[in-house]
Amino acid sequence: MTQIARTPKQIGEIVRRRRQTLKQTQVQMGKQVRLRQATISKLETGEPGTRLSTLFDVLTALDLELVIRSRSKSSSHDIEENF
Amino acid sequence: MTQIARTPKQIGEIVRRRRQTLKQTQVQMGKQVRLRQATISKLETGEPGTRLSTLFDVLTALDLELVIRSRSKSSSHDIEENF
DNA sequence: TATGTTTATACGCAATGGCGCATATAGTAT
DNA sequence: ATACTATATGCGCCATTGCGTATAAACATA
Numbered sequence A, B: 001m002t003q004i005a006r007t008p009k010q011i012g013e014i015v016r017r018r019r020q021t022l023k024q025t026q027v028q029m030g031k032q033v034r035l036r037q038a039t040i041s042k043l044e045t046g047e048p049g050t051r052l053s054t055l056f057d058v059l060t061a062l063d064l065e066l067v068i069r070s071r072s073k074s075s076s077h078d079i080e081e082n083f
Numbered sequence C: 001t002a003t004g005t006t007t008a009t010a011c012g013c014a015a016t017g018g019c020g021c022a023t024a025t026a027g028t029a030t
Numbered sequence D: 001a002t003a004c005t006a007t008a009t010g011c012g013c014c015a016t017t018g019c020g021t022a023t024a025a026a027c028a029t030a
Helices: A008-021 A026-033 A037-045 A052-061 B008-021 B026-033 B037-044 B052-061
Strands: A002-005 A064-070 B002-005 B064-070
Touching: A002 A008, A008 A037, A008 A052, A008 A064, A008 B052, A008 B064, A026 A037, A026 A052, A037 A052, A052 A064, A052 B008, A052 B052, A064 B008, B002 B008, B008 B037, B008 B052, B008 B064, B026 B037, B026 B052, B037 B052, B052 B064
Parallel strands: none
Antiparallel strands: A002 B064, A064 B002, A064 B064
């Protein structure tokens, strides 16, 4: 599982999909990392002002990690090596 | 080039290294994406409150992209397939 | 339809970002 | 040491977060 995000909105979508895959509600997730349901909601809807710390908290709860790489990873976009 | 970041501080380090590789100053970068030098500085030093939008702006200037993936990409951590 | 659950919004509040602008501090030379 | 460049900090300002709390709106599903 590997997804590129170029905007806060895309991050939100990724987070939401993942959360749903894990069959959690925003409330449950919020509890795990001490964030309000409302905060999760805003992140998922793509608020550009969301704080980095908030994102990391959420990624933790979802067992996801953030990777930075050069853009010229010439886009096997969705395919993505799965190992 | 692929780097995992688990904290705002690590993001900052990655950004700084990349900027230096590109031989740019914070001022120059700031101009490209309309951010103050001070703002870049804070991001690079790992301010957890930095906004998602700011991060994306900077990544754009550095020609980097952000990837979200499952944590269990069982750690070829530093090695990393190069492209 | 009606009930229950989940997500989006709202209010007031304290805290902080990012702005312009300016300056101090650090780093790199000569 | 001096001069120059680059980065970190500071101030006042306005905007927005995330908080607690509460409610509204959207989704299910009986």
